[in-house]
Amino acid sequence: MRPRWIEVSVEADAESADAVSELFARFGYQQGVAVFHPVAQDADGEHATIDPAAPVRIVTYLPLDERVDETIEALRRGLWHLGQLGTVGELRLQTIAEEDWQEAWKQHFPVTRIGRRLVIRPSWLPYDATAADLVIDLDPGMAFGTGLHPTTQHCLLWLEELELAGKQVLDAGAGSGILSIAALKLGAAHVTAYEIDPVAVEVLRENLARNGVLDRVSVRQADVTRDLDAHERFDLVLANIVARVLIEAAPRLVRAARPGARLALSGIIEQHEEAVRSRFRALGTELLDRKQDGDWVSLLVQRTRP
CATH class of the missing domain: 3.30.70.120 (Alpha-Beta Plaits)
Incomplete structure (x- = not known):
């Protein structure tokens, strides 16, 4: 069945x-x-x-x-x-x-342009790309992450602004893989993608392969609140999850960021924003930027101390 x-x-x-x-x-x-x-x-x-x-x-x-x-x-x-x-x-x-x-x-997922260059194209829809477009071919299947949600868009906009050439990126809660793919198309060298849901992991691998970047991603079916490798360090941490998980995973996420690295924290309802900010501030980060759309808030922070 x-x-x-x-x-x-x-x-x-x-x-x-x-x-x-x-x-x-x-x-x-x-x-x-x-x-x-x-x-x-x-x-x-x-x-x-x-x-x-x-x-x-x-x-x-x-x-x-x-x-x-x-x-x-x-x-x-x-x-x-x-x-x-x-x-x-x-x-x-x-x-x-x-x-x-x-x-x-x-029926809820059209071709969507985000920022200056990123275009999210559902795999079943045609799109005539320009030379400047970075097209992400996506089939979300049963995984979260179409690019339409404000929290995903916030992260994509930051990815366009950051210097990613040669960077090592952690995608904590990768879902459909949209952020991993965007980071690689924007110049990142390698992504380590964690996803706890086995169904989403299958969709994630398919989307990485569809975009020709599977060989530059380490996919791990694991829980970011428990299973992040204590010895790995990254130049950028992407965590588009929910406030509760961000708070629980905060020590591991901050530890995974090199000193000076940035963390994009997203999936936060406004009423939980201060709890997330306080948790990450106490762990040695400072706020660089904030985006809000309706009740949804995203925070870009930087690790400022070991």
């Missing part, structure tokens, strides 16, 4: 959409959330604009496993509380097969 999934969706007013998205990201598989904004347009299809008065539809997916009932109940409780502050509709559930789950995500 192929694995099955639960599509979870709800409609909410525009003011509640960010809070519902954060809740869905907390429980959804690999933090994946799709948000559908209603569009108003003329009868001939011209002049399309987002309709601020119409409800927004938020969608995530849950694996149909032994914990799914508990997860759905937690989502119901969270939505009830959010409903006291805004307009949140009824939770809707639909069981779908794995192949339908994969097809469902494809």
